Amino acid sequence: MGASGSGKSTLMNLIGCLDIPTKGRILLMGKNIAALAPSGLAAMRGKLIGFIFQQFNLIPTLSALANVAIPMMFQGVPSERRNARASQLLGMVGLGDRVHHKPSELSGGQQQRVAIARALANDPKIILADEPTGNLDSTMGHKVIDFLKELHKKEKKTILMVTHDERLAKEAERIIYLKDGKIIKRG
Amino acid sequence: MIADYLKFSFSNLKSRKLRSYLTMLGIFIGIAAVVSLISLGEGLRYAVSSQFGFLGADLIRVNVGSAFGPPGSSTPSNPLTTDNINQIAKLNGVRMAAGRNLRQVKMTFNGKTSFAMAVSMPDGRERKEIEELIGYSAAKGRMLKDGDRSLAVIGASLADKETFDKEIVPGASATIQGKPFTVAGILKKKGSFVIDGAILLNEDMHRELMGLPKDQYDFIGVRAANLKDVDAVKGSIEKLLRKKRNVKEGEEDFSVETAASAISQIDNVLVGVNIFVFLIAGISLVVGGIGIMNTMYTAVLERTKEIGILKAIGAGTQSIFSLFFLESGILGLLGGIIGIALGVIGTLMLAALGRSIVGTDLFQARFSPLLLLGSLAFSFLLGIIFGVAPALRAAKMHPVDALRYAK
Ligand SMILES: Nc1ncnc2c1ncn2[C@@H]1O[C@H](COP(=O)(O)OP(=O)(O)OP(=O)(O)O)[C@@H](O)[C@H]1O
Ligand SMILES: [Mg+2]
Numbered sequence: 057m058g059a060s061g062s063g064k065s066t067l068m069n070l071i072g073c074l075d076i077p078t079k080g081r082i083l084l085m086g087k088n089i090a091a092l093a094p095s096g097l098a099a100m101r102g103k104l105i106g107f108i109f110q111q112f113n114l115i116p117t118l119s120a121l122a123n124v125a126i127p128m129m130f131q132g133v134p135s136e137r138r139n140a141r142a143s144q145l146l147g148m149v150g151l152g153d154r155v156h157h158k159p160s161e162l163s164g165g166q167q168q169r170v171a172i173a174r175a176l177a178n179d180p181k182i183i184l185a186d187e188p189t190g191n192l193d194s195t196m197g198h199k200v201i202d203f204l205k206e207l208h209k210k211e212k213k214t215i216l217m218v219t220h221d222e223r224l225a226k227e228a229e230r231i232i233y234l235k236d237g238k239i240i241k242r243g
Numbered sequence: 244m245i246a247d248y249l250k251f252s253f254s255n256l257k258s259r260k261l262r263s264y265l266t267m268l269g270i271f272i273g274i275a276a277v278v279s280l281i282s283l284g285e286g287l288r289y290a291v292s293s294q295f296g297f298l299g300a301d302l303i304r305v306n307v308g309s310a311f312g313p314p315g316s317s318t319p320s321n322p323l324t325t326d327n328i329n330q331i332a333k334l335n336g337v338r339m340a341a342g343r344n345l346r347q348v349k350m351t352f353n354g355k356t357s358f359a360m361a362v363s364m365p366d367g368r369e370r371k372e373i374e375e376l377i378g379y380s381a382a383k384g385r386m387l388k389d390g391d392r393s394l395a396v397i398g399a400s401l402a403d404k405e406t407f408d409k410e411i412v413p414g415a416s417a418t419i420q421g422k423p424f425t426v427a428g429i430l431k432k433k434g435s436f437v438i439d440g441a442i443l444l445n446e447d448m449h450r451e452l453m454g455l456p457k458d459q460y461d462f463i464g465v466r467a468a469n470l471k472d473v474d475a476v477k478g479s480i481e482k483l484l485r486k487k488r489n490v491k492e493g494e495e496d497f498s499v500e501t502a503a504s505a506i507s508q509i510d511n512v513l514v515g516v517n518i519f520v521f522l523i524a525g526i527s528l529v530v531g532g533i534g535i536m537n538t539m540y541t542a543v544l545e546r547t548k549e550i551g552i553l554k555a556i557g558a559g560t561q562s563i564f565s566l567f568f569l570e571s572g573i574l575g576l577l578g579g580i581i582g583i584a585l586g587v588i589g590t591l592m593l594a595a596l597g598r599s600i601v602g603t604d605l606f607q608a609r610f611s612p613l614l615l616l617g618s619l620a621f622s623f624l625l626g627i628i629f630g631v632a633p634a635l636r637a638a639k640m641h642p643v644d645a646l647r648y649a650k
Contacts, residue, residue, distance in 0.1 A: 069643050072555070074555060094559070094560055095559050095560060098554065098557060098558065098559035101554070101555060101556070101557045102558075102559075103557070107555045107556065109555075109646075113548075113552045114552075115549055115552065115553075117258045118254075126251075126556065127556040127557050130553075130556070130557040130562050131557060135247060174556065177556075178557065
C-alpha cells in the first residue's frame with residue numbers, strides 16, 4: 057500500500073521483469089533479474105509470473121478462450137493442450153459458459169476473471185495484481201479477492217497485490233507500505 | 244508454432260478488412276499488370292511459334308511486304324509469282340516449294356458467322372507434300388482433289404457445335420464471304436488454331452472467292468531437304484530474290500523466315516513491351532510495398548497497448564517481431580493471390596476482346612506456372628521486406644511504456 061506516486065506500480069513492474077532498475081539488484085528466486093537481457097526477462101515473465109491489471113488488459117479481438125491460451129502459445133505449448141487448459145481455467149473462474157465471448161461481451165468482473173485465468177495459464181509461481189479491483193464494484197471486488205485467496209491456499213501461489221482499500225488489504229498475510237519509492241513499513 | 248502465429252496475424256488482418264484490402268490494392272494492381280501483359284505476350288509468342296512450330300523446323304517461309312500484321316491483310320505491290328516458286332524449287336537443298344494464299348474470311352452457317360482463315364492448296368505433288376508436312380488429314384469426309392470446285396475442307400473447331408451452334412458434317416452447305424460451298428471433309432483436330440480454324444480451298448477456287456489476280460502468292464512455303472541446310476537454303480533464297488526483285492542487301496522488300504527467325508522477331512518486340520510492363524508494375528509494387536509499411540506502422544502504433552500486454556504475458560522480442568512480420572507477409576501474399584486472379588481474368592478477357600475486335604488468333608492467354616509462382620513469391624517477399632521496419636519497432640517497444648500507452 058502507499059499513496060499515489062509512491063512507487064507501487066514501479067515496484068510491481070520491477071518484480072514482474074517488465075522493467076529493470078537503473079541501479080541495484082533484484083533477486084527473484086535467487087537470480088539477479090536486473091542483469092537479465094530482454095529475452096531472459098521475457099522468459100521469466102512467461103514462466104514465473106502472472107499479471108493481473110487494473111484495466112483487465114485483455115486482447116479485444118480474441119475470445120475469452122484465446123485470451124487465456126496465448127501466454128501458452130509463447131511458451132510453445134501445442135494448441136490442443138492450450139485450449140484444453142484454457143477452458144479448464146475458465147471453468148475454474150466460473151466462466152465455463154463464456155469461453156467464446158469477446159471481452160466486450162463480458163462484464164468487468166467477468167473480464168477480470170478471464171484475466172486471472174490468463175495469469176494462471178503457464179502455472180506461474182508469483183501472481184502480480186496491480187489494483188485488480190480498482191475498476192470493479194465492491195461485490196465483484198470481493199469475489200476477485202476470494203479467488204486470489206483460494207489460489208494462494210490451494211495452489212500455493214505467491215500473490216502480490218497493490219490496493220488502496222484497507223479492508224481488502226486486511227485479507228493479506230503481509231502488508232508492505234511504500235512512500236516516495238521506499239519501503240517504510242513491512243508487516 | 245508458426246501456424247499459431249499465422250492464425251493470430253491473420254485474425255488481426257481480418258478484424259481490419261477494409262484497410263487490409265486498400266493496403267493490398269497497390270500489390271494487386273502491380274501483380275495483375277505483370278501477369279496479364281506477360282501472359283498476353285507469351286500468348287502472342289505461342290501463336291506465332293505454333294504457326295511455324297507445327298510446320299516443322301525444316302520449313303522456310305518467304306513473305307513479301309511487311310513481316311508483321313496478320314498474313315494476307317494487305318496486297319503487296321510486288322507479289323511473289325509462279326516464276327519465283329519454280330526458281331526456288333530448283334535451288335540446291337530445296338525439296339519442295341509451293342505458293343500459298345491466305346485470307347481472313349467470314350464463314351456463315353446455321354445463321355451464324357465466324358472468322359476463319361481461308362488457305363489455298365496447290366495442285367498435284369505439292370498438295371501431298373503440304374498435307375504431309377502440316378499433317379492435314381480428314382477425320383470425316385475426304386481431303387480435296389485436283390479440280391474440286393465449290394468444295395472445302397474445314398478445321399475441327401469450325402465444325403465443332405460450339406462455333407455455329409450446330410455441328411458441321413461433310414455434305415453440309417455454308418458460305419464463305421457470302422458465296423455458297425459444300426463441306427467435303429473435316430480435318431483431324433490438332434490443337435493448333437492455325438489448323439483447327441482453317442478452311443482449305445483449291446488454289447483457283449480460293450483466288451475466285453477472294454478476288455485475287457492470277458499468278459500472285461502471299462507467301463511461298465519451302466521445305467529444305469535436310470534440317471541442317473535450313474539456314475543455307477534461307478541464304479540462297481534471299482540471294483535469288485534480291486537478284487530477281489532487284490533490291491540491295493539490307494533493303495529487301497521480302498522476308499525469308501524460318502521458325503527460329505520468326506520467334507526471335509517477336510521476342511524483340513516483347514522485350515520492349517516487357518521492359519515497359521516491368522517499369523509500370525515496379526512502380527506500383529513499390530507504392531504497394533510502401534502502403535504495406537504505412538499500414539503496418541499504423542497497426543503497430545494502434546496496438547501499442549496490445550504489444551505491452553503480450554510482452555507482459557511472456558512474449559519475447561522475437562515473438563512480437565514474428566507476429567507483425569507475418570502479418571505484412573500475409574498482406575503481400577494475399578495481394579499477390581488476388582492480383583494473380585485479377586490478372587488471369589483480365590488476360591482472358593483482353594484476349595477474347597482482342598480476338599473479337601481484330602479477329603485474329605494472335606490474342607491468346609498463355610499462363611506460365613513460373614510467372615504465377617514467381618509473382619506469388621515476389622509479393623510475399625515485398626510484404627516481408629516492407630514489414631521488417633514496423634515489426635522491429637513493435638518488437639523493440641519497452642513493455643512498461645507500451646502498457647502505459649493510452650489509445
Ligand atoms: N524507487 C524509485 N526510484 C525512483 N523513482 C521512482 C521510484 N519509485 C517510483 N518512482 C517514480 O515515481 C513515479 C510514480 O510511480 P508509480 O506509478 O509506481 O506510483 P504508484 O504508487 O503506482 O501510484 P498510483 O497509486 O497512482 O498507481 C514514476 O514516475 C516512477 O518512475
Ligand atoms: Mg500504480
